[in-house]
Amino acid sequence: NAGVTQTPKFRVLKTGQSMTLLCAQDMNHEYMYWYRQDPGMGLRLIHYSVGEGTTAKGEVPDGYNVSRLKKQNFLLGLESAAPSQTSVYFCASSYPEEQYFGPGTRLTVT
């Protein structure tokens, strides 16, 4: 069991560029989440999904889009990156009360 994996681990973008972060889980979990972690602010929920084909907004959804076409994958997209999106992004999955995290993606937008 790989658990929750994220690709890429690191990325540097220029302002205005787009990218997609991929999250995969092999635990057959229904729920998946995307968070961002910024210094002094803990984790903030961006978007989440309660099952294949569903998505919902979290606390800080602006500037991000998500898709859950397959149960095991949850994609986070940035259409036009901004310096304010410089952060560490964590994906998590849960069933439903035990939540497990991926190792994170460190994104820098210059």
Added chain:
Amino acid sequence: GEDVEQSLFLSVREGDSSVINCTYTDSSSTYLYWYKQEPGAGLQLLTYIFSNMDMKQDQRLTVLLNKKDKHLSLRIADTQTGDSAIYFCATLNTGNQFYFGTGTSLTVIP
């Protein structure tokens, strides 16, 4: 939404007990959690407690829940240098959304 608060820093001597505290605002929280994050890594689920319990013990970890005061604590007995990390308190609401505190950085002094 829910507010989850923790103190930012705690320093203890190796071999002593550590107590990390957390307060939350949503009385309908169903589960309450403690996660550990080491540098450059994702969050690791340490332990969690159902909201109708007031204590849970798991080896060196003891979780205490005071539901009336909305106060959660994590006690680590015989603290070791390997326990140095950031500890996050989190809650789960009835809509399956998790809320995290800002984290407490625990430093263990040899």
